[in-house]
Amino acid sequence: MTDEIVTDTQTAVEEQLVDNVVRSFDDCTDPRLKQLLTSLVHHLHGFIRDVRLTEAEWNAAIEFLTEVGHITDDRRQEFILLSDVLGASMQTINVANPACENATEATVFGPFFVDDAPRIDLGGDASGGASGQPCWVEGTVRDTGGDPVPGARIEIWEADEDGFYDVQYDDARVGGRAHLYSDDDGHYRFWALTPTPYPIPHDGPVGRILTATGRSPMRASHLHFMVTAEGMRTLVTHIFVSGDELLDSDTVFGVKDSLIKEFVEQPAGTPTPDGRDVGDKSWARTVFDIVLAPADV
Ligand code: BEZ
Ligand code: FE
Numbered sequence: 107m108t109d110e111i112v113t114d115t116q117t118a119v120e121e122q123l124v125d126n127v128v129r130s131f132d133d134c135t136d137p138r139l140k141q142l143l144t145s146l147v148h149h150l151h152g153f154i155r156d157v158r159l160t161e162a163e164w165n166a167a168i169e170f171l172t173e174v175g176h177i178t179d180d181r182r183q184e185f186i187l188l189s190d191v192l193g194a195s196m197q198t199i200n201v202a203n204p205a206c207e208n209a210t211e212a213t214v215f216g217p218f219f220v221d222d223a224p225r226i227d228l229g230g231d232a233s234g235g236a237s238g239q240p241c242w243v244e245g246t247v248r249d250t251g252g253d254p255v256p257g258a259r260i261e262i263w264e265a266d267e268d269g270f271y272d273v274q275y276d277d278a279r280v281g282g283r284a285h286l287y288s289d290d291d292g293h294y295r296f297w298a299l300t301p302t303p304y305p306i307p308h309d310g311p312v313g314r315i316l317t318a319t320g321r322s323p324m325r326a327s328h329l330h331f332m333v334t335a336e337g338m339r340t341l342v343t344h345i346f347v348s349g350d351e352l353l354d355s356d357t358v359f360g361v362k363d364s365l366i367k368e369f370v371e372q373p374a375g376t377p378t379p380d381g382r383d384v385g386d387k388s389w390a391r392t393v394f395d396i397v398l399a400p401a402d403v
Pocket of ligand 2: 216218264265328330
């Protein structure tokens with residue numbers, strides 16, 4: 107904390123620099139780029155001046171970002187994690203997906219989506235052999251007027267019961283992810299795993315920020331969805347498990363009340379909806395009715 111007194115002369119020097127940098131964009135021919143950079147400079151300089159940033163702190167920040175870059179590769183995206191734990195991902199999602207009537211709310215994408223997940227039929231199994239409690243998921247896809255959306259592509263992905271996505275293992279396994287299509291009435295159903303809590307990768311620089319600020323790396327239990335349909339706004343969201351004690355402290359600020367669902371425990375021996383034999387295991391079931399906003403709002 108600094109008690110530095112900022113004189114009028116000093117303020118004038120600092121403001122002059124902000125003006126100079128902003129004016130350096132005068133000839134930019136891309137109006138949006140000009141707007142983004144101008145605003146960025148105002149906020150960045152505002153931050154530096156507000157906290158009276160030291161040179162040592164600025165250098166530490168640059169070293170930190172350098173480390174974030176070095177640990178990032180095809181399988182690990184530390185910049186996304188950084189954006190997530192600072193709430194920047196969620197804020198961008200809030201801004202880009204304004205509430206639209208009763209449309210399902212969006213939440214954070216995360217780093218574990220993979221293109222070309224296996225296709226399953228309606229009622230198929232998305233677990234791909236990943237470990238966990240079987241969970242029957244069903245619901246509808248509708249537009250905001252209540253009409254069914256047939257043929258919506260529904261992508262789902264989730265961690266196994268040990269808290270890892272398939273891509274976090276060194277082998278080439280594919281599990282806990284799939285895609286399917288809603289039927290003519292907009293209905294869908296599939297088997298997945300009951301979501302369990304897991305930590306975001308926290309063995310890198312982002313993990314150090316969490317430790318330094320006394321924060322947990324844990325995400326509330328969730329199942330990811332991405333739903334696309336012609337003429338509709340793409341929905342990227344999750345459903346969360348009612349009663350999960352991490353709902354109030356999700357480390358990426360992804361929880362929205364409307365996305366918390368009952369996952370109803372079914373004791374071993376309870377008949378399954380499609381007659382599947384789950385052996386001597388208990389299983390769970392949940393319902394997620396999806397409402398898509400039109401693409402143009
Ligand atoms: C996820 O839910 O997969 C996730 C989201 C943000 C950071 C890390 C993981
Ligand atoms: Fe996740």
